[in-house]
Amino acid sequence: MMLKNKYCLLFLIGFILFSCAESKEQNQNRYQSSIKSSISFFDKAFDAKSGVCFSELDFYGDTTSSKVYTVALSRLIYGLAYSSKYFPENLKRAEHLARFQLTKMLGEDSLGFYFIPEVGEGKIRRSERLDIWQQAYGLCGLTELYRSNSDEQLLTQIHHLSKAFVERFKDEENGGFYGEYACNSGGIAGTKTIQSLMYPITAYMANLCLADDKNRSEYEEIIKEHLSIAYSKVWNDSLGWVNTKFDDRWNPIIESKEKVWVSPGHNFQFATLLLRSAEWPFISNKKQEKYVKLGKRILKETLKKDIWIDESIANGFYGGINPLTNEVLDKNRSWWQHCEALIALSFCPELTDEFELLKKFYFDSFVDAKNGGEIANIDINGKPIIEAKGQKGKSIYHHIEMLRILNENKIRL
The missing domain is CATH 1.50.10.10 (Glycosyltransferase)
Structure with a gap:
């Protein structure tokens, strides 16, 4: 009887290990598939001459x-x-x-x-x-x-x-x-x-x-x-937004209400920079701790802001905000900003639920399964804006950089 139980236990352990290996391989295949799809969109742009x-x-x-x-x-x-x-x-x-x-x-x-x-x-x-x-x-x-x-x-x-x-x-x-x-x-x-x-x-x-x-x-x-x-x-504690412009002595410049603009993506991007400092051994432990603490605070404060379509993370966020009034200036949703948000969230296991909701939105909304590549912007109704997928600053970087960091942070796609 004991021998039988022993074999059952060994079988169970083997099955679990096999399932984990298979799951890991499937996840890597999803990463590879997404990378390949993004790159292949640009295949026709190669000029042999x-x-x-x-x-x-x-x-x-x-x-x-x-x-x-x-x-x-x-x-x-x-x-x-x-x-x-x-x-x-x-x-x-x-x-x-x-x-x-x-x-x-x-x-x-x-x-x-x-x-x-x-x-x-x-x-x-x-x-x-x-x-x-x-x-x-x-x-x-x-x-x-x-x-x-x-x-x-x-x-x-x-x-x-x-x-x-x-x-x-x-x-x-x-x-x-x-x-x-x-x-x-x-x-x-x-x-x-x-x-x-x-x-x-x-x-x-x-x-x-x-x-x-x-x-x-x-x-x-x-x-x-x-x-x-x-x-x-950079962080403006009273507004809950990043400062974007500075004088030559690095004093923040707050523009008039008519001109001031901030992208939520820059909040997420700055939070990521602070959170990544924990990976760099040349930053002292004391500074790493305070950088990471601020990065997480920025991330959590941004998640609470009124930037989400229909007040739900599952619908993504607006593209531009007036930081002085929190008025929405751009109702479209931008692919690069959501890439930055996913990168930032991937550093915070305590925000897994928010990450999963936004991840589903991103891949459902910006990855163009029919035509290839990533859609740059979608409108307030969730429809793709038909515009260039390759231009001065857009190729495959934001999507693949996001995939890279998610993979390094052992995130499942």
């Missing part, structure tokens, strides 16, 4: 011009490089596009190379004024490509680009980065924003810091400085 993917695609995946944007291309490289862990053939595709970026989309000044925002239609759109969004995200794809292929020559190029980037935008007097840079005169006063604090970290530095461990100190100090400024200046 020029050796690049065009950036402007309509709602159905057809190219509408021969323009190539730095941000869109870099984000495509990011997705291809990351996905190569599942689809090895995508590594060569990413390397091919990176070669185009590094040979066709770089300009140069006295500090070194910078990213040309746009080429195509027989023109190269150079600019005497560079913005931090395009320059930071220009390094996004190259960094993920290095993380995937460990190419030392590529890393050397990344170092040169990153060093020039830091020299251009860094404010030596007040810390942090300016949001814009004039090639003839330096950082432009009055251009500091929440983006100039967050995007250098979220676009490439956090990823590069993990991948390039031999040179980690080059990025650690910048990340620590930006986190410190952001912790003390």
